[in-house]
Structure formats: structure tokens, C-alpha cells
Amino acid sequence: MVTIAEVARRAGVSPSTVSYVLSRKRSISEDTRRKVEAAIAALGYHPHAGARALASNRSNVLALMVPLRSDMYVPVIMEIAMAVATEAREFEQDVLLLTKDEGTGGVRRIAGSGVADAMILMDVELDDDRVPVLRETGTPSVLIGLPADTAGLTCVDLDFEATGAVCVDHLADLGHRDIALIGESEAVYRRHTGFAARTLTGFQRGVAERGLRAVHRPCEGTYESAAGVLARILEERPTTTGFVVQNEAAIAPLLSLLRLAGRVVPEDTSVVAICPDQVALQSSPRLTSVSIPAEEMGRRAVRQAMAQLEGNRRSSLTLLPPRLTVRESSAAAPAV
Amino acid sequence: MVTIAEVARRAGVSPSTVSYVLSRKRSISEDTRRKVEAAIAALGYHPHAGARALASNRSNVLALMVPLRSDMYVPVIMEIAMAVATEAREFEQDVLLLTKDEGTGGVRRIAGSGVADAMILMDVELDDDRVPVLRETGTPSVLIGLPADTAGLTCVDLDFEATGAVCVDHLADLGHRDIALIGESEAVYRRHTGFAARTLTGFQRGVAERGLRAVHRPCEGTYESAAGVLARILEERPTTTGFVVQNEAAIAPLLSLLRLAGRVVPEDTSVVAICPDQVALQSSPRLTSVSIPAEEMGRRAVRQAMAQLEGNRRSSLTLLPPRLTVRESSAAAPAV
DNA sequence: ATGAAAGCGCTAACAG
DNA sequence: CTGTTAGCGCTTTCAT
Numbered sequence: 001m002v003t004i005a006e007v008a009r010r011a012g013v014s015p016s017t018v019s020y021v022l023s024r025k026r027s028i029s030e031d032t033r034r035k036v037e038a039a040i041a042a043l044g045y046h047p048h049a050g051a052r053a054l055a056s057n058r059s060n061v062l063a064l065m066v067p068l069r070s071d072m073y074v075p076v077i078m079e080i081a082m083a084v085a086t087e088a089r090e091f092e093q094d095v096l097l098l099t100k101d102e103g104t105g106g107v108r109r110i111a112g113s114g115v116a117d118a119m120i121l122m123d124v125e126l127d128d129d130r131v132p133v134l135r136e137t138g139t140p141s142v143l144i145g146l147p148a149d150t151a152g153l154t155c156v157d158l159d160f161e162a163t164g165a166v167c168v169d170h171l172a173d174l175g176h177r178d179i180a181l182i183g184e185s186e187a188v189y190r191r192h193t194g195f196a197a198r199t200l201t202g203f204q205r206g207v208a209e210r211g212l213r214a215v216h217r218p219c220e221g222t223y224e225s226a227a228g229v230l231a232r233i234l235e236e237r238p239t240t241t242g243f244v245v246q247n248e249a250a251i252a253p254l255l256s257l258l259r260l261a262g263r264v265v266p267e268d269t270s271v272v273a274i275c276p277d278q279v280a281l282q283s284s285p286r287l288t289s290v291s292i293p294a295e296e297m298g299r300r301a302v303r304q305a306m307a308q309l310e311g312n313r314r315s316s317l318t319l320l321p322p323r324l325t326v327r328e329s330s331a332a333a334p335a336v
Numbered sequence: 337m338v339t340i341a342e343v344a345r346r347a348g349v350s351p352s353t354v355s356y357v358l359s360r361k362r363s364i365s366e367d368t369r370r371k372v373e374a375a376i377a378a379l380g381y382h383p384h385a386g387a388r389a390l391a392s393n394r395s396n397v398l399a400l401m402v403p404l405r406s407d408m409y410v411p412v413i414m415e416i417a418m419a420v421a422t423e424a425r426e427f428e429q430d431v432l433l434l435t436k437d438e439g440t441g442g443v444r445r446i447a448g449s450g451v452a453d454a455m456i457l458m459d460v461e462l463d464d465d466r467v468p469v470l471r472e473t474g475t476p477s478v479l480i481g482l483p484a485d486t487a488g489l490t491c492v493d494l495d496f497e498a499t500g501a502v503c504v505d506h507l508a509d510l511g512h513r514d515i516a517l518i519g520e521s522e523a524v525y526r527r528h529t530g531f532a533a534r535t536l537t538g539f540q541r542g543v544a545e546r547g548l549r550a551v552h553r554p555c556e557g558t559y560e561s562a563a564g565v566l567a568r569i570l571e572e573r574p575t576t577t578g579f580v581v582q583n584e585a586a587i588a589p590l591l592s593l594l595r596l597a598g599r600v601v602p603e604d605t606s607v608v609a610i611c612p613d614q615v616a617l618q619s620s621p622r623l624t625s626v627s628i629p630a631e632e633m634g635r636r637a638v639r640q641a642m643a644q645l646e647g648n649r650r651s652s653l654t655l656l657p658p659r660l661t662v663r664e665s666s667a668a669a670p671a672v
Numbered sequence: 673a674t675g676a677a678a679g680c681g682c683t684a685a686c687a688g
Numbered sequence: 689c690t691g692t693t694a695g696c697g698c699t700t701t702c703a704t
Binding site: 349350351352353356362363364365368387389390391392393450 | 677
Binding site for chain 3: 052
């Protein structure tokens, strides 16, 4: 292990000077800086993370808590995690990976052990038990998703309510009068994850404003569930020509099933998905969709966390506006 | 911040005694232990990670390096990462998330800064430039995947060669004479990721041993690519009745396309996939498959890493045997 | 079975 | 612009 003392000796300066060269917390003569940097490079010096954390009371680590068994939206989680890891490095921070099943104990452990400076929490539920602990311990934190009470919290999420409305507007603009929302599984609504409910709210608002008729059906990610849901919709309301799909696992089955049912997309039936661009692009036909800005959310979360560590403690809600991209799965409603 | 000194004072013992209660490195009287534990609970004490790392020269952190942009097998990566995180906690270790794009610099940083005790690397390429750095720095490490030269390394992976052979055997046993391997994208072969090549080797060996006729075609994860590949196979060798699919993104398109081509699975055509169980189960029909034991690999990797930290420095190769599960996508070949 | 005390490597006053 | 030094909180000899 090469230490700061060895670097200092080799550069012919004191250890504190080396430290200051690294932290740029006071001005250093050009000459000294060069000598120190040369010594660092020559020795392959890396500051000892623990020693630094102990002395500075900063670990330079962000803890990221991810859902353990996310049957759904795995790619989104992955993309967020990668974005967090990448953006964190821009701030010379590392990322500690925690699973949500560590629960409140995990939050306390992180808050109490100084292993991380701030936390980023994913898969936030409306009544999330980690939130009170965050408040109580005062841990700098950013939530990806919205709990019911956001007072004093920093949250980042897609504006799902606007998303629901935007999808309706798009279909209404194309002349569709009867539309359906194929939602997340019952479990998601039951777990009180906010985004599904917010999408529904926006969807219903849009439907009311545009004077459409609509149905909403939860749907598991399986082929069977999609088949059942679609069959029921086509039976109960065969005039339905527009679909909004939120459960990305249901997209592929739905497209197959529509084909089997003799519906041609987009000539007979339009489909708008709420999913990552990647999923929309690898479907056939490529889907008109509102993308889930996973990378953007991850980046924002990191920046918000860093802002808090800089001293900004004010709470903030960042709701990213939905961006609908028209592709090949939506078109004018068929003439009656 | 509650410190060990406060716990000691409250329990009426010395700090070192508290430390020993925690580390169980020397025997403590039942009475003392209870008092200390009570104090810890009452104060909500958590040892300061940095201080501990500094004093003990152990960070209790495992670094996990994951591919940044994994167009393919995202669920597998996710499952491995979650398994690593979960298993690590069993050893009271935390997991640091690094992206592969940090490259050799990242490895050096981890090795030099004491931020982690060991590394687990995913997405290992045949000629991976991180491997020499691992050897040079002597960092305790486990590779998930196999590089070309495994000398002195600890590796964990599915036995893809046996996997290829097992798929062939299954189809041969069912009477299929002409089979096809729909592989990963060209990019994967080009990047010299070992598993694709090893699968092909096993496949070809099986084909030779069982006296079958076979074709192998790389395939991107898109619908278009799958369509092109399938069309070509059906044209060049229309007697093909058995398919082995390795690229999980190609599975859904392939099934749709077979249906469109008038092939009924499994009556006319059998499909065997190499994919996570989750993917096999959510397809329709449910797929006969060799599962990618992602969780098992993650767990094993952690155990191997811990074993190294315990002093076992001997290199080891762990090749998990393939497990083929027969589901609804394979059946006896149609009579000629 | 327990305590006292010497660091671990670094940062941040304080001093010049 | 640079050096000296006192800790940060913990582990681990050494001592009893």
C-alpha cells in the first residue's frame, strides 16, 4: 500500500501538501503541483478510502437501494442503476448496491455507519416504511418515485399523470373514440406503487376531457393474462381501436394476440406503450411510445444527492415531462 | 455519530471489549456481552466503516464490475447482481457497483484504495485487459465467465459447452435429424466473449456424435434479424425441425415467425432455449430450456471471493452443469 | 476475561 | 504558498 507519506517524501513536500494538491482546497505553486503529480503517477498512489472517510467525515459513496425481485421493468431498473453508477463517477463518488429487502434496517445501517454519504432509493411505495427513517435520521437522500407524503423529501420521477393524458391525447387526435388502458398487474396496484395509479388518473382525466369511452384492465406479464384481458376487452367493447399499454411484459403477447385476432396494427388498431425506448424499438411494428427516461432519472438523482451534500437541504420534486414518440404502431382510427 | 467509546462508557467496559464483542475474536463473559449488546441496541450503534477499514485493513466491501450497455441478457446480469448483493450480506459485506467502462483504471483504483477487499467481474472477454491487472496487483477476484487463459484465476460460469451438447442430445433423442442453432449476434462472437463460442463447440460436438445435420446462424435481437435468419434456414434446409436458441431477445420473434410460417410448436417444430427460467416460463408455449443459473453464479462468486479473503489463494474453475427442463416447446419430430 | 494504548492513513486547523 | 500536528473511530498488540 502506497501512502500519502511516501508520495510526500518522493515529491519532497509534506503530506498535507499532497492532500491539498488532491483536494484543491488551497492554492499550490505550479512547480509543487507538478512534482506531487509526478510522484503520484510514479508510485501509482490511490488515497486510502477508509482513512479519507475517517478524517474527512465523507465516504464519497452513494448508496443505491434497488428492488430485489422485480418481476417487472427489469431493464428500467438496470438502466437507472447504470446511469447512477456512471454519473456518480463524474463526482468522484462510488456506488454501493443495496437491496430493498434490507428495509429500514439497511437505511439505519447506512445512516449510522458512514459507509455512504447519501442514499438513492428506487421502487418507492406510496406508504414506504423507509421514508420515516430517512426523515428521522436526516440522511441526505433522493427517492426515485413518489411516496404519498413528499414533504421535506427530494424526489425524481416521470410525470406519470401527464403521461397517461398524453397517450389519450395522441389516440384522440388520431380519431379513436373507444380506448383501453392495459395496466400493470394487480400486485403493483395493491403494493400501492404510485406510478400505476398516477398513470390511471391522467388517463381518466384525458378520457373525460376528450370525451372518449375507455376501459382499464390490470394485466400480469404473462401471455395467458394478456390473452384473457384482450379477449375480454374485445368482447365487451369490440369497438375499441386504441390501446395504451403500461406493463412492458404484456407488450409482446398483446401484439401477437392482436394479430391472431385479425387486427392489423396500426391500420385497424393503434397501440401506444409506456416503456423504455429500447423495448419500443425491438417490437414489430416499432411502437409509438412514451419512453421511461431511466437514464435521465438516474443522472438527476445523483445530481440532487450531490446538491444536498453541498448543503442544499431544501426539498424538491422533479417530475420529468413525458415525451411521446410516434412510431409505427399508431395511425388514424379506421373509418366506422 | 455514536462511537464505540460511548457504547463502552454506557456498558461500563473498555472500547476494546466492545470491539471484541463485535468481532468475537476473544471470549467474553456472558454478563459483559449482555451489557455491551444492550448498550449497542440502546444507542443504535453502528461501527464507522471507514475507521474499521483503516484499523483492520479490511473494508468489508466486495466490488462488482458489470457491463454498462448490455443490449443482451439484461435480466441475467440483474439477477447475478442481486444474488451477489444478497449473498454478500450473509458475510456482512457490502457491494460496490462498478461499470465495466471504468476498465483497467477502475481495477487499479479499487486495488489501490482499499475501498473493496475483492472484486467480482462480469462479462469477461476471452482476452480481457482487466485480467493482467488483476494478476499484477494480486487483487482477490472472481470472474463470472472464462477468459482464454485461466491460469491462477478463480472463475465461475455455466458449462456452455456441455449446454450446447445437452440441447443437441435432447433434440436427437426426440428424433430430430436436422437442427439449427440460432446464436448470439455477430458482435458477441466478435467481442470474443467465450460463452457463445463454447456453446457452438458443444453443439457441433453433439451434432457429430449423434450424426445429425445442423446449421449455425448468428442473430441480432431484433424481429427483422430473426425473420431474416429463420427465412434463410427454412429455405436452405426446409427439413429443419429442431431449433436451439441462445439469444434470448430472439426467442419471442422466432416463435411469432414460426407461427407465421405455418409451423406449430411443438408438433411440427421443437425449440430449445438457453435462457433464464423466467424467460422460458413467460413465453407461449412455455419453453424447454437450459436455464442460465444466474443466482447460483452470483452466490458462488461471493463464496469464492470470501474463501480467497480467508486465505485460500488457489485458483479454481467452477463450471456449473447445465440443467435442461422439458416444457411445452419440444416433442417428437414429425414423421417424415 | 478485560484494559491501556499505539497506530492505521488521511484531513484540516493552526502556524508561519 | 507550505509545513506541523492533532485527531477521526476503530482494531489489536501487549499487559495484567
